[in-house]
Amino acid sequence: MEHTILICDDDPDILSALEIYLRQEGYRVVRAINGREAVALASCETIHLILLDIMMPEMDGISAAVKIRETSNVPIVFLSAKSEETDRILGLNMGGDDYITKPFNPVELIARVRAALRRYARLGGLHAGQLSPEQNVYQTGGLVLDDNKKSVSVEGEDVSLTPLEYNILKLLVSNLDRVFSSSQIYEAVWEEPAFHVSKTVSVHIRHIREKIETVPKEPQYLKVVYGLGYKVVKHD
Numbered sequence: 001m002e003h004t005i006l007i008c009d010d011d012p013d014i015l016s017a018l019e020i021y022l023r024q025e026g027y028r029v030v031r032a033i034n035g036r037e038a039v040a041l042a043s044c045e046t047i048h049l050i051l052l053d054i055m056m057p058e059m060d061g062i063s064a065a066v067k068i069r070e071t072s073n074v075p076i077v078f079l080s081a082k083s084e085e086t087d088r089i090l091g092l093n094m095g096g097d098d099y100i101t102k103p104f105n106p107v108e109l110i111a112r113v114r115a116a117l118r119r120y121a122r123l124g125g126l127h128a129g130q131l132s133p134e135q136n137v138y139q140t141g142g143l144v145l146d147d148n149k150k151s152v153s154v155e156g157e158d159v160s161l162t163p164l165e166y167n168i169l170k171l172l173v174s175n176l177d178r179v180f181s182s183s184q185i186y187e188a189v190w191e192e193p194a195f196h197v198s199k200t201v202s203v204h205i206r207h208i209r210e211k212i213e214t215v216p217k218e219p220q221y222l223k224v225v226y227g228l229g230y231k232v233v234k235h236d
Contacts, residue, residue: 002028003049004029004047004048005022006029006030006042006045006050006051007022007031007050008031008037008051008064009053009079010055010057014053014079017106021109022110033056035052035059035060036064038059039068042074048117049117049120050074050075052064052076052077052096053078054078061091062094065094065095065096068095069094073161073162075119075120075163075164076096077112077113077116079101080101092200095162097119097162097164098190100112115190115192119163138173140221140233142154143212145169145173150166161208161211165208168189168205169212171188172185175232177234178231179225179230179231180229182229182230186200186201205224205230208222220235221233
């Protein structure tokens with residue numbers, strides 16, 4: 001299956017470089033020069049991943065990601081010359097799945113694209129109809145994760161998660177009461193070595209809580225074990 005990647009940057013040289021790297025790997029590429037174009041293309045094209053610059057005219061990448069997230073869980077990887085941790089966390093808070101700083105290494109870029117597409121495929125975003133027929137359903141109390149349907153519900157109400165959020169929750173709910181450190185979660189879900197990733201993981205944990213917990217600050221399911229990590233607790 002040919003994967004389509006939307007690339008968005010106001011610098012034509014960076015757009016051209018991205019297109020060359022991605023086409024060499026066999027991806028179909030769609031180009032946008034600002035956030036407004038990216039939002040429009042994401043709504044009318046079948047897109048499997050978005051590489052999105054942050055600082056752009058007309059509509060910046062953060063605003064574009066917020067709009068795209070209203071209707072799509074497609075992986076979003078931010079591109080920015082800013083390398084500060086606060087910018088990375090802001091991007092993740094606004095719906096991003098990953099963050100690459102400029103100038104980027106083409107090998108690292110392709111590796112992150114492949115990893116994001118694998119996570120999306122496991123969620124069912126790609127290759128629909130080719131999922132395993134095995135019924136892998138995990139439940140604790142009113143929280144149910146059906147890995148065959150790639151769905152999550154709480155008390156019968158469907159919950160919409162991004163690919164990263166889904167895979168983090170699956171890791172935890174399939175290992176009830178087991179504590180996973182931030183590094184263990186990152187290496188299992190991102191499929192790469194963990195270096196200084198605690199804030200990255202904590203942002204996604206907070207997003208999951210906001211979606212599955214009635215009172216996120218008093219979680220019933222996804223709990224912190226201070227100094228050790230996170231777990232989903234077992235309920236009858």
